[in-house]
Amino acid sequence: MSRLLLLLAVLLGLVAPAHAERLVSLVSNDTVEITSSFDGERMNFFGTIIPDAGSDQKFVTGPFHVVVVVLGPTQNRVAWQKTNVLGVWLNTEQVEFLNFPSYFHVLSSARLTDITDVTTLTTNLILPESHTLATSSDDWWKGAVFGRELVRLMTEQGLFGVQENGVNFPAENFYSARLTLPSNAPPGPYIALTYVFKNGEIIARKSEGFAVRKIGFERFLALSAVQQPLLYGVICVILALFTGWMGGVLFRR
Amino acid sequence: MQIYLPIAELSVNLFFLVGIGGAVGFLSGLFGVGGGFLLTPLLIFSGVPAPVAVASVTGQVVAASTSGALAHYRRGAIDLHLALYLVLSGVLGAFGGVAAFALLRDAGQLDFVISFGFLVLLGSVGTLMLIESTRAILKQRRGIIVRERLPNQHNWIHGLPMRVRFKKSRLYISVLPVLIIGLFIGFVGSLLGIGGGFIMVPALVYLLRVPGNVVIGTSLAQVVAMMAATTILHAVQSQSVDILLAFCLMVGGTAGAQFGASAGKYLRGEQLRGLLALLVLAVAIRFGLSLVLAPADVFSMAVMGQTQ
Numbered sequence: 001m002s003r004l005l006l007l008l009a010v011l012l013g014l015v016a017p018a019h020a021e022r023l024v025s026l027v028s029n030d031t032v033e034i035t036s037s038f039d040g041e042r043m044n045f046f047g048t049i050i051p052d053a054g055s056d057q058k059f060v061t062g063p064f065h066v067v068v069v070v071l072g073p074t075q076n077r078v079a080w081q082k083t084n085v086l087g088v089w090l091n092t093e094q095v096e097f098l099n100f101p102s103y104f105h106v107l108s109s110a111r112l113t114d115i116t117d118v119t120t121l122t123t124n125l126i127l128p129e130s131h132t133l134a135t136s137s138d139d140w141w142k143g144a145v146f147g148r149e150l151v152r153l154m155t156e157q158g159l160f161g162v163q164e165n166g167v168n169f170p171a172e173n174f175y176s177a178r179l180t181l182p183s184n185a186p187p188g189p190y191i192a193l194t195y196v197f198k199n200g201e202i203i204a205r206k207s208e209g210f211a212v213r214k215i216g217f218e219r220f221l222a223l224s225a226v227q228q229p230l231l232y233g234v235i236c237v238i239l240a241l242f243t244g245w246m247g248g249v250l251f252r253r
Numbered sequence: 254m255q256i257y258l259p260i261a262e263l264s265v266n267l268f269f270l271v272g273i274g275g276a277v278g279f280l281s282g283l284f285g286v287g288g289g290f291l292l293t294p295l296l297i298f299s300g301v302p303a304p305v306a307v308a309s310v311t312g313q314v315v316a317a318s319t320s321g322a323l324a325h326y327r328r329g330a331i332d333l334h335l336a337l338y339l340v341l342s343g344v345l346g347a348f349g350g351v352a353a354f355a356l357l358r359d360a361g362q363l364d365f366v367i368s369f370g371f372l373v374l375l376g377s378v379g380t381l382m383l384i385e386s387t388r389a390i391l392k393q394r395r396g397i398i399v400r401e402r403l404p405n406q407h408n409w410i411h412g413l414p415m416r417v418r419f420k421k422s423r424l425y426i427s428v429l430p431v432l433i434i435g436l437f438i439g440f441v442g443s444l445l446g447i448g449g450g451f452i453m454v455p456a457l458v459y460l461l462r463v464p465g466n467v468v469i470g471t472s473l474a475q476v477v478a479m480m481a482a483t484t485i486l487h488a489v490q491s492q493s494v495d496i497l498l499a500f501c502l503m504v505g506g507t508a509g510a511q512f513g514a515s516a517g518k519y520l521r522g523e524q525l526r527g528l529l530a531l532l533v534l535a536v537a538i539r540f541g542l543s544l545v546l547a548p549a550d551v552f553s554m555a556v557m558g559q560t561q
Contacts, residue, residue, distance in 0.1 A: 036497075038257040039264050076557040080361045083551070088544050091361040096557060149552040183257065183264040214259060222259040225492050233488025236312045236496050237481040240503055244319025244477075247507025 021060050022052045023204040025194050032181060032190075034214040040183045045107070046176040049196055049204065059173075065108070065115040065197040066167045066175045069126055072103025072159075072212075073188030079150040095146035096136035102186040103159050104128055107166030107177045116200040124195065124202070128160050158182040187212045260495035261305045267501065269299070274505025278317060281506070282513025283520075284529040285321070285469055287314040287448030287476055290375060290536060292502065293367075303367065304358060305495050307446030308487035311480050312499035314448040317506045318476045321514075325470030332421040332467045336474040338428060339435040339453075343479035346439025351486045354444055358491075361555070370445050371540040378451055379533035386527035393523070422463045422471075430460060435475070443483040448476040451533065 025047030032041045045068050051057035077100040080091040106112070106128070112121055122130045132147025154160035159182070167177040189211055196204040214222050224232045256267040273295050281288030289310050296306035325331050357363040418425045434456045438449040453472040457463040463471065488494045517525060 034257055034259075036257050037255060037264075039255040077554055078361065078557050079552060079554045081551055082548055082553070084547075088365075089546075089548055089551075090365055091553070094361055102556075146552075150554055153550075153552060153554045183255070184262065186262060218257060218259040221496060225260055225488065225494070225496075229489040229492055230485065232496070233485035233494060236484050236488060236494055236499060237315060239496065239500060240312050240315035240481070240484070241319050241477075243500070243503040243507055244316040245323060247316070247511060248320030248323055251508070251511035 020052055020055045020057055021049050021196065021198075021203050023194060023196050023206045024048050024050060025206050025208065027192055027208045027210055030210050032185075032210065032212040034187060034212065034218055035216060036218060038183055038218075040185070041181045043179045043181060043210075044176060045179065045192060045194065046174070047194065047206075048175075049173040062172050062198070064169070064173065064175075064203075065110055066169075066177070067109075067112070067115065067126060067195045067197065068107040068167060068177050068179075069193040069195070070103065070105045070107075070179060071101050071191045071193070072186055073101075073190070074099040075102050075186075076100065077150065079146045079153070081146070081149075093142075093146075095143055097132055097147065097150060098134045098136070100134075100150070101131055102188070103181075103190070104131065104154070105160070105179055106162045107179060108162075108164050109167035109169060109175065111164050112162070115197050116202075120200070120202070126195070128155075128162065157184065159184070181212065185212055187214055256497065256501070258301075258305075258495050258498045260309075260493060261301050261498060263300065265299070265301070265498075270498065270501040271505035273299075274313065274502035275509035276505075278506035278509025279513040279516070280509075280532070281317055282510035282515075283517045284513075284525055284532075285517075286450045286529070287317055287480075288506065289314045289442075289447035290371065290445075290451070290533070292506075293446040294371070294536065294539070296498075301498070302493075303363060304354075304491055304493040305498070307354070307367075308484070308491060308493040309495045309499040310446045310502070311443070311484045311487060312494060312496070313502040313506055314446075314480045315477055315484060316499075316503035317510055318448060318450070318473050318480070320507060320510065322470065322473040322477050325473060328470070330467050330470035331474045332419055332463070332471045333474070335419045335422055335424075335431065335463070335467075336471050336478070338417075338431045339438075339471070339475040340478040340482075342432040342435030343439035343442075343475060344482045346436040346441075347443040347479060347483045347486055348439075350440040350443030351483065351490050353440070354487075355491060358555075359557070364553075365544070367445055368540045368544050370441065372537050372544065374441065374445075374452065375533045375537035376541065378455065379530050379537055381455065382526055382530035383534065386523045386530055389523035390527060422461075422467055424461065424463065426461065434460070435479075438475075439479055439483075442479065443486065448480055450476050451529075 028044035049060050049064055051060055077097045079095050081093040082089045083092045106126060121127045125131060128151045129147060132150060135143035137143040151160055167175050169175050189209060191207055191209050193207045195202050254267045255264045257264040277288040277291045293306050293310045297303050357366050415428050416425055417428045438453055442449040450472050454468055457468050457472060484494060
């Protein structure tokens, strides 16, 4: 009997609260179109936290914290370190990072370490450094050092970032976040992961996909360069010969 | 006005691109060189990935040299026979250069080789040109009439086997040095994204003794043909030719070159060579310093295997 009570308590204590809230979220764009005048794009993420369908709660009680993680297509990346060899600076050390995101931004409603503990952040890949664990290096320390430097380089290019005041709560259970996708954001499939935290625990999560893609003439050029490289090269040369000839004709006195 | 470059995958100011194309075009028209050795570094410094910069400038060099080559062709100032030999060996060299380019990029040593190559090439050519032009200027000041060397004066290079007669250049010389020059310039040009005109002209004049009236024309014809082949090779091998980037540079470059050419009439030959030597040396020193001085950031990164 007491065992049954304990089981009930465990079920109530773990399962019921975890499913009590539900997240309804939206992304402002499902595609970001790269045109010839593409100079970055502003995106909005918003949503509301409501009682779960099965629960008998009428309203939700906070305080909630929301973390939005935006991930770009993954690539294999390599980080190099220069050292001085006989007076000349050379790339001598390298570490490869497999399936490394080409774009990674975290928006949160408070400092990440105030929202939850580092273990939760790392296992859910919310910290930038958590993406640097799959390396080619057997040396753990070297991998960690290069990983930190790679995150720094990506941050300097605007491709990585953590904005710890990026999520606002206009109402207790309604959040909105704004992200400006830079013009060098690589095209491909993107994913936006939204986590809702309460007392340091994830109580709801949701993921949405959106695509960044070249359209029209830009798409045509990029595709031809890959699919018809020979023709593309020949057309480049014809264009160059024509431009050179035109220049001579136009400016001849 | 921003323009998105589809292969470089970043957006750049259109006026900036046409502007640097024009400025470099002006200098190339003034000095009669392709200008690749200035454009490639400028693009890399302004954030364009090195492979895209090198491959796209190759296309721009074709455009920049075409109008000059056509003008010389009309005047009959091209030794087509000699140019053919140079182009054939040049394309062969370009195959090697493009392959080496891909290997070095994957090994992470491309930046070093580009810097080192520019340092050695530009440094030595610039120094030689500076010495030569300073001497000419000084002699002229002292009132000495400079007698140019006779074009068909022979040296040991001409005595090598496999001799061929080049009618227009009035030469009967071995093809081996011709092929080696073509091969070398093809390799270096495709690796560094330069036309190689500033190596080709001295090589033709001092090594092969090609007469002055066909040197520039032949060199330009060779640059057009070889760089056209290199553009196609880069497009096929690394797919890093950005046609939009190249076109913006071409438009600025061809316009600037015309103004440069007319401005060049106000300067004498040795003054022009002296100025060009200084410019070439400045770029060489810039690359030399980047090798020796401690870099601002010892870490760098790249995407592996440029697959889309």
